[in-house]
Amino acid sequence: MRKTSPEATAQADGDSAKDTSAHTDNRLSSYTDVVNGYYDGATELYEYGWAQSFHFSRFYKGEGFKQSLARHEHYLAAQMGLKPGMRVLDVGCGVGGPAREIAQFTDANIVGINNNDFQIGRARKYTAKAGLSEQVTFVKGDFMKLAEMFGENSFDAVYAIEATVHAPSFEGIYGEILKVLKPGGIFGVYEWVMTDRWDPSIPLHKEVAHGIELGDGIAEMRGIQACRTAFKSVGFEVLHEEDLAERPDPVPWYYPLEGDIWKAQTAWDYFTVWRMSWSGKFVTHHALRVLEAVGVVPKGRGK
Template sequence: MASHMPSNYAEDRLHRYLAHWTRDPSNVAELDVGAISWATEEERRDRQKKYCEVASDYYDLVTPLYEQGWGQQFHYTPLTPGLSIRESMTAYEKTFAELARLKKDMRALDLGCGIGGPARTIASTVGCEIVGITNSAWHVERGNALTKKAGLDHLVTLVHGDFLKLPFPDESFDAAYSVESLCYAPDPAEVYREIKRVLKPGAPFTFHDFAMTENSPAPWYYGPAGDIWWAWKTPGWPDFWKVFKMWPPFRGLAHTVYRLMIYVGWAPREVSTLMDTMWYCTKSVAIGGKMGIFTPMYVFVCRKPAREKE
């Protein structure tokens, strides 16, 4: 776990992130449900203005936890019969690369690349060059280190930047894609304009994102729901420990342990708030999936016009 942590992973970072989600920044040790669930329009606009800061603070905190508990791929996936969650993710990323029209020797842009898990899968499979962009400096540091360790630094590079102001010249990419990240942009239209600007004429742009739907494929949500019964059904139980850590009784026990650590002074009180916040989000995703009204895997395949009049 220590190797997953940024060097300045400290209490001030925890305070800074939690302060975005409370009406009383002097008391971030308590989960402010009202500020999260019933935010005013003014509060929502203020968070949108600071979206880069909010997102960066969030991912700086949770990326080490995601990597330890979920792996290097921070997305949901259609589950393939007989494959574990991780194997299904890798299989889906290869399928996604085909949908995205990615070819050998292309130069592709990965928007919201995280620590580069999908980029490494795609680059090693297809043989294309991928430039990933993220607004988290820790993602860049950690992701480039993992890429070098995998021997793929000649194909994959992660850079620090903003969706709304892409630091690339016009028409400098053969393709672009995004996996569960554009939904966080405060102005999707501006992001699409920037993507169009950096793509060459006729280049494809593919994204997989969250959507509210009338029907949702199941059981993609069994991981975040902590449904250990589904985990048992996969031969060899490859997902059991991963899903077990999301199982409500285990999470309740972990929460009790953390509260004890807080009580004896081994952990700051704010850790409990962070756990509550993450649980609140994860539970909402799983409930939406069970109700069939939400899917995180809606895929769009687009193309920049080959001629301006198209």
């Protein structure tokens, strides 16, 4: 999406079967608590079970898991035309995996924003270890207040990878991103949305969406049309849109979640896939309970 210049134009209730509009409104109004509560408990598990890049990706035959994550990030950076020296904002940066990868791929200067203290601390630690602290920096703050934090017209480009789904509204977060972009700046996003086939008036469809909300610390899942409408309503010009999940890939994007080690694409990925299997989850759960009991990890991680 491009920000057009002025001259040119004159992501909680526990019962998925009983979710109501009141429950949704409550999650939306307290979205920072929902998201922070989720990631306080889930961050280390994400790093253990997935990687330092908290997102999905497409796979090619024989392609390693971490290689696919990096390619996914490179694809976004290439589509956006990121170049050396550009000042780029990573909205909802997690522990900084994509920021570090994109910085090395493009030589751009990346600023990551995240409202979770624990993740910010880990992002800075990993970035220092990689020797990238001068090029990749992190700010703790609410991404619904970007203009207040950074000032308007302050970034050459902005990207978000499976993060703005946590915002209380697409219009709100996209509007903030538009403000901090310089005229002509590019916003690239991998967005989590329900497909056009999703109908929230159908109880099963609603239940599936709510299961995603509960499982991923999201206040409200929305349909793809809500995303399209929000982009245009705040003033973005949409240059490119595609659903990567619809590509006829020989290896499905969700294959690691199936926990079938025989589908692992490389020998190094067996352990990653095993951790998603029944036995992997069993071992992880009970190991965490033991670590909780001896005080190595905080109470509640085993849940």
